[in-house]
Amino acid sequence: MKQLFLIMLCIFSIFSCAENEKQWQFVETIDLGTITPIGFVFQGNNIWIADGDHNQIVEVNQKGKIQNVFPNFERPMHLDIKGKTFFIPEYGSDQIIEFTNGQKDSLEVPDGLDAPAGVAVYNEEIAIADFYNHRIVYFDGKDWMFFGKEGKTKGELYYPTDVQILSSKIVVADAYNNRIQVFDKNGKSIQTIGETEKINAATGVFANEEEIIVTDFENNRVLVYNHRGELQQIISEKVEKPTDILIEKGTLYIANYKGKNLLKMNK
Amino acid sequence: MKNIFVIILSLFLLGTTYNINAQSKTIDQFTVQVDGLGCPFCAYGLEKKFKELKGIKKVKIEMETGIMNFEYPSSKQLSIEQVEQQVEKAGYTPVNVSITRADGSLEQTENNNTTEIEGDLQNIVFFVAGNCGMCKSRIENTVKKMDGIQSAEWNKKTKQLTVKTSSNISQADIEKAVANIGHDTKSIKAKTETYNNLPGCCQYERGQ
Incomplete structure (x- = not known):
């Protein structure tokens, strides 16, 4: 009987450890000095940060040491990268700037934007979170389309701030509906996530084929979901007004707007 | 030479001051x-x-x-x-x-805040639901605009609203006023529609 108990205990311990391994664990903080990160991407080992408060893009290394500063961006937000080109939404000028080797071009978008807060690129596809128009502007590689309108029901958006394109869907930080909303590539809303967690401003979103992760700005949390919308983890340790998240080479990075730093987490 | 330098410097400073003054007047x-x-x-x-x-x-x-x-x-x-x-x-x-x-x-902006308080002042302290700095500002400004209020302070952590007021205003009146702008108290619940219209950051967790 005692042996049976010990065997059961061992099995339980093994499963517990396996479960723990799936959770993100804090590794270190990358201090950013005075930089207020809104969005960020990786190019090689360096991190390119949209410093919203200071109207600049800053390239830092993994220690947070500044490598380059690119001034004169009007409130840059959740940026993305494709090859050598950065796609930088300028919230203040209603443009998406294509920034390549120090040269700026403006992406031509039909119908105009009002405060673009996030952009995502995926192969030839582009999606833009059009904040004040409460919609997503999406280029499928051939044509532009618009989906979402101001409102709180499924399919409607209320101040979207970030967007991510996956192989078959588009994931939106539906900021002031306090949820994530997932659309298919025809613009049909197929899922809402996070409504039971009482998110207070879903400011940034990241998704890969395994997880959908959202920043919960006012509650100082990052919430990790699977694609069924089931909550997997709540990260709150050292999180201070988070605005963006990203998984790069198996490491989760969290941008702390108020903390002026990036948190690194591993599984 | 030194004198000329001092004179030039004085004129420069005078000019700068004049410019600043002139600018502030516009x-x-x-x-x-x-x-x-x-x-x-x-x-x-x-x-x-x-x-x-x-x-x-x-x-x-x-x-x-x-x-x-x-x-x-x-x-x-x-x-x-x-x-x-x-x-x-x-x-x-x-x-x-x-x-x-x-x-x-x-x-x-005009408000109805009274500066003269008649009678003895009393302290009223009660719970008001809310979340953030915006809630604080909304609650305090609403109460301060009521007749007979000398001060109003809402504590974000404890959720307690402390009001200094003359005796002719009741706690119920103040509770009604904060419920009207979307904030529940223990005895008066705000209308769902009003609560739903609060900014996202202010939508506190509501009791059943």
Whole structure:
């Protein structure tokens, strides 16, 4: 009987450890000095940060040491990268700037934007979170389309701030509906996530084929979901007004707007 | 030589001072309290809408308190109503606007705050639901506008509202006032519609 108990205990311990391994664990903080990160991407080992408060893009290394500063961006937000080109939404000028080797071009978008807060690129596809128009502007590689309108029901958006394109869907930080909303590539809303967690401003979103992760700005949390919308983890340790998240080479990075730093987490 | 240098320096300083004075006489200073600023996206959005006003300078927004300061040429006589309209255009609610005109005169949003309190003052302390700095500003401003209120302070951590008032106003009256703007108390619940219209950051967790 005692042996049976010990065997059961061992099995339980093994499963517990396996479960723990799936959770993100804090590794270190990358201090950013005075930089207020809104969005960020990786190019090689360096991190390119949209410093919203200071109207600049800053390239830092993994220690947070500044490598380059690119001034004169009007409130840059959740940026993305494709090859050598950065796609930088300028919230203040209603443009998406294509920034390549120090040269700026403006992406031509039909119908105009009002405060673009996030952009995502995926192969030839582009999606833009059009904040004040409460919609997503999406280029499928051939044509532009618009989906979402101001409102709180499924399919409607209320101040979207970030967007991510996956192989078959588009994931939106539906900021002031306090949820994530997932659309298919025809613009049909197929899922809402996070409504039971009482998110207070879903400011940034990241998704890969395994997880959908959202920043919960006012509650100082990052919430990790699977694609069924089931909550997997709540990260709150050292999180201070988070605005963006990203998984790069198996490491989760969290941008702390108020903390002026990036948190690194591993599984 | 030294004397010439001193004279030139004095003239330069005099000129600079004159310029600064002359400039300040052509600029109006604005302070606007805004309800609903929760995050940098909101703050930048408010700034964006105000930058549509040509000639605006030194726009500064504090997210925590919802206070925006800016300068504007006095020749354009930007009014309180125009400022309020611009705040609403940005999607937020103006709470208070204060303008210090270039000539030193002060204009501000009217409120019904009484300065003279008759009778003995009493302290009223009770629970008011809320979340953030915006809630604090909304609750306190609403109560301060009521007759007979000397001060109102809401504690974000304890959720306790402390009101100093004359004896002719009841706790029930104050509770009704804060419920009317979307904040529950222990005895009065705000209307669901009003609660739903609060900015996202202010939608506190509600009891059943």
